[in-house]
Amino acid sequence: MIPSRPRYHVTAPTNWLNDPNAPLYWDGEYHLYYQHNPDAPVWGLMRWGHAVSTDLVHWTDRGIAMRPTPGGPDAGGCFSGNARIVDGQPVVFYTGVTGTGYPHRQVQLRAVADGSLDRLRLEPATPVVPAATPEQGTRHQRDPFLVRYADRWIMVLGTGLRTDEPGGRGAIVAYESTDTFEWTYRGVVYSKAGGGPGLDTGPVWECPVLVQVDGAWVLIVSAQLPLKAGVLCPYALWFVGDFDGERFTPTSTGRMDAGDVFYAPTVTEGVPDGRTLLFGWLQDDRSWVAEGFAGALSLPRELSVVDGRLLMRPAAEVAELFGSPIVDADAITVAPGVPRLLADGVPATYRLRFEVGSGTTHAGAVLGRDANGAEVWVGVSGGRLVAGAVGPDGLVERHGVDLAGGDTTVTVHVDHSIVEVFATTAVLTFRVHPDIDSTDGVRLVAEDVTTTFRRVAFAVAAL
Numbered sequence: 001m002i003p004s005r006p007r008y009h010v011t012a013p014t015n016w017l018n019d020p021n022a023p024l025y026w027d028g029e030y031h032l033y034y035q036h037n038p039d040a041p042v043w044g045l046m047r048w049g050h051a052v053s054t055d056l057v058h059w060t061d062r063g064i065a066m067r068p069t070p071g072g073p074d075a076g077g078c079f080s081g082n083a084r085i086v087d088g089q090p091v092v093f094y095t096g097v098t099g100t101g102y103p104h105r106q107v108q109l110r111a112v113a114d115g116s117l118d119r120l121r122l123e124p125a126t127p128v129v130p131a132a133t134p135e136q137g138t139r140h141q142r143d144p145f146l147v148r149y150a151d152r153w154i155m156v157l158g159t160g161l162r163t164d165e166p167g168g169r170g171a172i173v174a175y176e177s178t179d180t181f182e183w184t185y186r187g188v189v190y191s192k193a194g195g196g197p198g199l200d201t202g203p204v205w206e207c208p209v210l211v212q213v214d215g216a217w218v219l220i221v222s223a224q225l226p227l228k229a230g231v232l233c234p235y236a237l238w239f240v241g242d243f244d245g246e247r248f249t250p251t252s253t254g255r256m257d258a259g260d261v262f263y264a265p266t267v268t269e270g271v272p273d274g275r276t277l278l279f280g281w282l283q284d285d286r287s288w289v290a291e292g293f294a295g296a297l298s299l300p301r302e303l304s305v306v307d308g309r310l311l312m313r314p315a316a317e318v319a320e321l322f323g324s325p326i327v328d329a330d331a332i333t334v335a336p337g338v339p340r341l342l343a344d345g346v347p348a349t350y351r352l353r354f355e356v357g358s359g360t361t362h363a364g365a366v367l368g369r370d371a372n373g374a375e376v377w378v379g380v381s382g383g384r385l386v387a388g389a390v391g392p393d394g395l396v397e398r399h400g401v402d403l404a405g406g407d408t409t410v411t412v413h414v415d416h417s418i419v420e421v422f423a424t425t426a427v428l429t430f431r432v433h434p435d436i437d438s439t440d441g442v443r444l445v446a447e448d449v450t451t452t453f454r455r456v457a458f459a460v461a462a463l
Contacts, residue, residue: 003434004416007349007463008321009282010034010051010059010297015041017295019207019264020279021048022083022092025271029054031117032279033065033092034297035080041294046077048094050118056277056300056317066094066111066120073098073107073127080143080207081109083269084153086180090269092120093155093180095142096127105131106142108155110180129155129175129183136185137162141173143207145266146180149245153177156189158221160204167195168203170223172210172248190219190239190248199253200225201237207264210243213276214305217243220256222264234263236280238310252308256280258385258401259429262298276303277315282418285433298429299413299420309404312427314413314420322351322459332453334446339366342458344441348416349461352442355409355454356380362395362447367414368438376432377445378421380408385423387430394447401426414438415461 005011016037023032029052036049050065068074074096081094092111097104108129111120132141138159147154154176161169171191175183189210194202202223209220219239236257241250256265257280265280280298300315327342334340342352348368356363356379364379364386375390386400404425413420416435421428444453 004348005293006296006415006418008057008461009299009415009418011293011295012036012038012049013061014038014292015294016043017049017293017297018043018281018283019080020266020281020297021080021094022269023266023277023279024083024085024090024269026090026117030056030268031083032059032297033083036064038064041292046079048078048120052117055320056315057321062116062118065113065118066092068096069122069125072096072122072125073109074122076104079106080264080266082145082266084146084148084180085270090117091180093128093144093146095144106140107131108141108144108157108175108183124181128181129157132159136173138171138173139204145208145210147210149243151178153180154186154210154245155183156208156210158204158206158208161188161191163193165193165195167193167200169193170202170205170221172205172208172219172221174246186246189243189246190250194223194225199237199255202234207236207266209265209267210248211267211276213303213310216240216305216308217248218303218305218310219243219248219250220265220267235260236263236265240305240308240310254310255401256310256312257427257429259387259399259427261431262427262429265298267303268300275315277301278303278312282429282431285431296418301427309425311425313422313424314411318413321461321463323462325457325459327456327458329456330454332444332456333450334363334444334453335450336446336448339443339445342442342444342456343460344439346438346442346460348414348436348438349463350414350438350442351457351459351461352412352414353410353455353457354444356451357408361449363451363453364410364445365412366390366441366443366445367412367419368436368442369440370432370436371434376419376436378410378412378419378428379445380410385410385421385426385428387419387421387428399428399430401428409455
């Protein structure tokens with residue numbers, strides 16, 4: 001079966017896409033770069049692709065914006081980075097690699113854009129931050145993110161410390177500059193031992209983001225966890241806390257997304273209304289990456305901090321994707337074992353919103369069927385946001401996360417193989433390969449007790 005390309009999530013025109021890079025708003029347009037291998041639907045020699053939008057929902061791909069420089073400091077690939085407005089102009093900072101195998105030699109580079117931002121060129125042609133030295137005690141240093149603090153720039157880089165701790169120790173290090181050309185090493189901003197009970201933060205961090213949201217400092221990192229069954233198991237983490245220009249001190253932490261595909265998120269520079277907008281990479285199941293494209297980017301997410309917790313919701317502009325609701329009801333009552341059909345014969349490009357009572361057990365929606373014919377289910381179960389398949393004996397949970405404060409409001413975005421699920425206090429994203437089949441219906445279901453679904457709205461994307 002050939003998988004359908006997602007319709008309203010950004011993908012590369014062909015072949016491989018991974019980390020979003022350097023999203024920024026400039027001269028009336030949103031620019032979104034991404035890691036790209038145009039040669040094959042697998043990771044390879046990294047370039048930067050480039051997509052542009054005026055409304056955050058309709059994107060035009062503008063081709064490759066940056067390529068490795070033969071014989072240069074990025075000859076082995078243009079790795080991840082970010083953009084900042086410096087002296088009134090967009091400037092990109094990224095990691096260039098040379099050599100083969102792992103680890104690559106990794107340096108930090110500075111690039112400027114042409115007028116359309118379609119082409120990025122090194123300025124200067126040599127690294128602004130050299131490769132890490134053994135004395136710094138780090139495994140690598142990559143994926144620069146710049147923070148303006150007082151009268152200086154601070155560049156944070158992801159790394160892992162060389163340590164004998166059994167779970168390793170992920171870390172963020174910093175350099176500082178007044179002009180973005182000359183940089184001085186300032187040491188470890190924050191580190192945390194991996195392994196152990198609870199949330200494993202892993203031995204190596206990458207793609208750091210350090211940003212103020214609602215008056216709080218937020219550190220976002222992507223943790224590379226040890227191999228499980230031969231597969232790298234990464235996920236993204238948030239820390240809310242304080243930053244004094246030298247060190248970050250967390251007060252709370254959590255996973256960015258409770259699913260198994262969201263990674264390497266980064267935030268947008270220069271948004272005119274001051275919102276903090278974030279994009280992440282949605283990974284593909286490797287068994288389905290040989291059909292001409294692999295990887296997608298998440299919907300833009302607005303960040304907020306409430307009671308020390310990082311929250312996310314789809315950017316307000318995403319609503320413009322959807323036409324008039326097929327269903328728009330204040331209350332729909334569903335009895336156990338008697339599903340309520342919302343729509344059938346619909347494409348797998350839709351949005352569903354509903355709210356259930358806080359004491360509900362196993363209530364939610366069947367979104368369609370997977371490749372094996374099993375019904376794909378999303379809902380609320382015992383104070384948790386859960387997703388899975390409906391088997392012969394009921395729901396088989398594949399993903400789940402605890403909800404806070406009686407949160408039972410759910411918004412589901414389906415785009416062929418992509419399912420992004422937003423509650424107020426948690427997000428859960430997963431893939432259904434090769435595609436969700438919704439032709440025989442989207443249904444509300446209640447497994448244990450009669451449930452009243454409030455504020456039900458179902459709409460198909462107007463593409």
